Amino acid sequence: MNSSKKLIRHKSLKKLLKDNPFSTDEQLAQMLKVSVQTIRLDRVTLGIPELRARTRTMAEDAQTKVRAIDKKDIVGELLDLELNKLGISTLKISSDMVLEKTGIARGYYMFAMANTLALAVVDAERALTAVGNVKYKVPVSAGATLVAKAVVTHKRMDKYYIFVSIKSNNEEVFRAKFIIVSMDQRDKHEREQEA
C-alpha cells in the first residue's frame, strides 16, 4: 500500500504541527524523513498554510479571540487543551498570593485557576459557571507550582460537567466540580424559535 504511507504521514504531519505550529517545512521534512518538497505537497493537499501564514493567523486570532474565555483570562499558564475533553494549566504561587498570617495560598487562586481552566475547556463562544463544588485538601505554600487538570466528565444539553484536580508535587491539593452552561446553544434555539 503506497497511499497508506502517505495517509500516515499526513496524520503525523498534522500532529506535529499541532504540537508545534512553528515548525518550518525543512524541520518537518527532517522529522518525517522525507524531502522538503513532499512536505510542501502534503501541506497543499491538506490545506495547511505556510509557517508565516500560520503564525500570522495565530497572532490575529489572539487579538480577537472568539471563545468562551480568552486564553489570557486563564489564571496560570495553559499547557494543553483539547476542547470539550480536557485542559491542563500550571500556576506558580508567589509570595504575594499567600495569607500573611499563615503563609498559605489564598483559596480563591486555586478556585480561579480551576474555574478559568474549566471555562476554557468548554468549546463555546459564551459560557458561564452555574455551580461549583470545591474541596481544599492540602494547604499550599508560596513557591509551589500547581498543575491543574480539567476533564469534561459528561455533557447534557448545554451543561458541561467538569472535574478539576490541582496537584502540587504530584499530591492533590484541591479538587473541584463545575457545571458550566454554554450560552451558544440557547442562543441558537432561541433564534430558531424566534425566526
Place this chain on the structure above:
Amino acid sequence: MNSSKKLIRHKSLKKLLKDNPFSTDEQLAQMLKVSVQTIRLDRVTLGIPELRARTRTMAEDAQTKVRAIDKKDIVGELLDLELNKLGISTLKISSDMVLEKTGIARGYYMFAMANTLALAVVDAERALTAVGNVKYKVPVSAGATLVAKAVVTHKRMDKYYIFVSIKSNNEEVFRAKFIIVSMDQRDKHEREQEA
C-alpha cells in the same frame, strides 16, 4: 528643530504599531510619508522588531499567557462584622472584571468576595477553607454593586459552616456554603506530628 520631527514620528510609529501590529515597513513608510529606510532606522533605534518577529512573539504569547488575579481589592469593603456570627461586604464590579466576550463578571470575583468574607467572619487567627459549594444564579454585569452577607450557620469542633449570599439590587445573584477550618487549636499538635 530637526529631532522633534523625529520624536513625533517615533511616537506616531509606536501608536500605529499598537493599533495595527501587522503593518509592514513599507505601509508604515507610506502612512508616515517617509522612506522605508527611515522606518527601519526608527525601528532599530526604538528596538522594535520586524513584522515577522512581532507576529511570531504574539502568536507564541497567545499560546502561553500568564495572568494571575489582580491583587486589587477583590475582597470588597467590609461593612459590618460580628465575629462568629455574620459579616457584610460590598464590591463594585468594574469593567475590567468582566469577560470581554460576554460582558459578564468573571465568576471567581464572587467566589473571592464570598470566600474572604467567610474567612473574615471566623474568629480565628488562622483559618483555611476546606470545602466550598457555590451557585451562580444570575450573571452580573459591569457597574453592579454587589452586597455579600455571610452567616455562620453552625460550628462543630474547629469547623465553621458558613452561608454566604451575594445580592445585586436586592436580587440574589450568587450563593455559597463554606466549611472553614480554624487552625488555632490544632496547628501545634499537627505540626509536631508532621515534623
Place this chain on the structure above:
DNA sequence: ACAGATATTATGAGCTGGTACTAAAAAGCG
C-alpha cells in the same frame, strides 16, 4: 515481468519582508 499510474524528489525562477552595510543627498543650525 513490464506498462502505466501514483508518489516522491529535484531544480530553478520569483516573491515577501526583511537585515546589514555603505554612501549620497537633504535639512537644520550656528
Place this chain on the structure above:
DNA sequence: CGCTTTTTAGTACCAGCTCATAATATCTGT
C-alpha cells in the same frame, strides 16, 4: 558658509516560502 544630523538610496544577502516543470522511484494490475 560649513558642519552635523537626518533622511534616502542602493546593493548584497537571508529565510521561507510559491509555482511550475521534470525526473526518478515505487507500487499495482495483468
